[in-house]
Amino acid sequence: MAGSLKADKLLDVRKTFCPVPVIQAKETIDQMRPGEVLEVLATDAGSWRDFPAWCKNTGHTLLDAVQEDGTFRYFIKKTG
């Protein structure tokens, strides 16, 4: 599914650990418009559970999450 998704912004937080990915995702998505899609690249294995939890708490929609070769890729749609 990831292939068909088009992101408006890319956030690369590879090689960082909690809490950096979530904090930077929050700071980045705050600058975006509702409906826009943020793509996050991460290597922290904890992000696999952190991003669904973060989306649940902030109301943003996790459109897709994929793992490939130790890299995690998240597509998050900003809610209004």
Next chain:
Amino acid sequence: MAVATEIDSALERKIDDLVTAKFNALVEAHQDLPRAGKEVPPNGKSGPKRLAIVASKGTLDMAYPPLILATTAGAMGWEVAIFFTFYGLDILNRKKLKHLKVPSLANPAMPVPVPNILGVLPGMTAAATLMMKQWMGEARMPSIESLLETAKKQGVQLISCTTTMGVMKVKPEDLIPEAACGGAAAFLDFASEADVTLFI
């Protein structure tokens, strides 16, 4: 007798009808009340979730957990307050917060891989601290100052324990300007409405 029985059962039916009608009216009137299956915040209030943390330790390794949790909660839109008490107050101390140390004594998990008894030697605390800072740097972890900056931006309440300030002779000007003086009652008031409360 038969007439009396008839009146009795007629009355019973009437009462049943009335009770049922009253019950239905009550249910109707309280349609908006939260009930099972409806999304209700765990604390019964409609605002954001709340995190209340007591930070009681002043070593570098123990300064990270409260700030990591606070900034993560901040990024999730929660309301957060940290109560800095006893040695934890050093985290808000302008001069000390850049020089928090990792203890080499009574800390078998310390980063310097030598027998714990050697932790008593001069320079061991500095060595353990240096090693931890190097690891943190390599892992691109933010510094304590940087996490405090993030917390301030997110509106995390940083409460400095006034009892600690009195006992340890710490003046408000010794602390970062964002620190707000408070006592146990102020923290408990915030924590009483919290969804998560932690003592670190």
